[in-house]
Amino acid sequence: MNFFDLLDLLGTIAFATSGALVAINKKLDPFGVFMVAFVTALGGGTLRDVLIGKEPVGWMLETYYVFTIIATTIVTIVIRNHIKYLSKSLFLFDTIGLGIFTITGTQIGVESNFNPIISIALGIITASFGGVIRDILCTQIPVIFRKEIYATAAFIGSITFLILNKFDLPINMIYVITTSIVIVIRIIAVKFHLSLPTFYTKE
Amino acid sequence: MNFFDLLDLLGTIAFATSGALVAINKKLDPFGVFMVAFVTALGGGTLRDVLIGKEPVGWMLETYYVFTIIATTIVTIVIRNHIKYLSKSLFLFDTIGLGIFTITGTQIGVESNFNPIISIALGIITASFGGVIRDILCTQIPVIFRKEIYATAAFIGSITFLILNKFDLPINMIYVITTSIVIVIRIIAVKFHLSLPTFYTKE
């Protein structure tokens, strides 16, 4: 397992945790908690693989994804009472997953020789789709549509990745830097209540 | 048409009926009723085919699926006034569809030589996705997230199928037994208000 696969697995754990936390909070039974963790963690990568025609999709061939999500679900259920700040924990795991999947998604676009704008789109789709399904299934307002900067952070990280990729830097260093950029931007945005302006027009 | 195809068609009819009943109850027009019946009946199998890379997806090549759903929709609309217990009928058709599609989905995973845990996932996805879309489109709480045992029944049926498959039994008998197991578990669970424990933690 190389660094890229390890990073992807960390993103899977982060998103699975975020899904499990939301599901526990919605009073789902253990199986429901697992299913929400599953679609949150694998939803984005599944859509990405389907869009580019990589089928069977990744997690069907690498079974360690499913076992990782089972383990993550169990651990989350066990330690749930020790999680003092649910919404902060949820935010943190969601943000780590966002940062990692933005970059792994963009990298897969680059590897597949897509146009840069398409690689950016793949990064954002991979990073945000799992959370969107999680929120639709649990009837919450999808996170990308709330006021917090979300997809915008992914967009900046993705474009930075493409730029750094042009230089002769170690690829693992680029992964770490750009993933951190996404995470830091989102944390700062939420901490200081930064958001982009909106354009509501009364009818 | 062998027994497997026949079973798959029966599952299609059951889910189409459940979709049509929900849509009629939501006061949709005939076309809307057909569309909900369509996505409920074919949604799970479509996602399964896309995940494993079987494209065009099944129902695009076997047109009898579409004609069966059209016929099922018409019949359901015609006999709607003779259905005395809507929620019980809906539950029954949904449960029959769940039982059948769990097993056909798992079998397709086995045939495609996926790891057993992936075959189980395919069974559950095939069986539950149609109902999830039906409920999202009709703005109901998705059935798999209600208190009733749903995906858990599919899980038990799927794993039983994999075990029985190891023995030298006629495959059609295994289909019937395992489908029945899913259906019976769910009926018992609902009748006796059985459900798995939940883990809600106040923040």
Added chain:
Amino acid sequence: MNFFDLLDLLGTIAFATSGALVAINKKLDPFGVFMVAFVTALGGGTLRDVLIGKEPVGWMLETYYVFTIIATTIVTIVIRNHIKYLSKSLFLFDTIGLGIFTITGTQIGVESNFNPIISIALGIITASFGGVIRDILCTQIPVIFRKEIYATAAFIGSITFLILNKFDLPINMIYVITTSIVIVIRIIAVKFHLSLPTFYTKE
């Protein structure tokens, strides 16, 4: 770029505009507006391509789709204050998109030698899926399930396309005629409050 591609691009612009208008009205930030415009415009074609196994899906290879949606989003945001009748504008763009994508979707089914009923299904799916995701993401009742004639107009246009296709007419003329049929049917239906009967049965 032939007439078919031009038509498809016009449909993309129409649906992107409808998505942007809904998103602006929901007070999303510019990135959110773009994302809703994106999934509304490309959702139907993406699902169609996935169903028939055309992967990578169309917009990943033809980057002008993404740039067109970016431009459409910007223009819609800029001129939003000059749009006096939001709901009428929204209806108009949605209807133009519906008319165009019904026909391009059906034509792709015909080209791929699917059975006519499958080509009709592809037309309706291509035309309506983008609007359905837009409405689910923005927590509105999906347009195809409202009282207005929507999928029914697509169905009539699609079947007319298949019939005219049998005659020795210029294909571009058939595109224009059948697209117009869908648009006119829907406008008339909404203007005169025409709708199909429903079959609600009290339990």
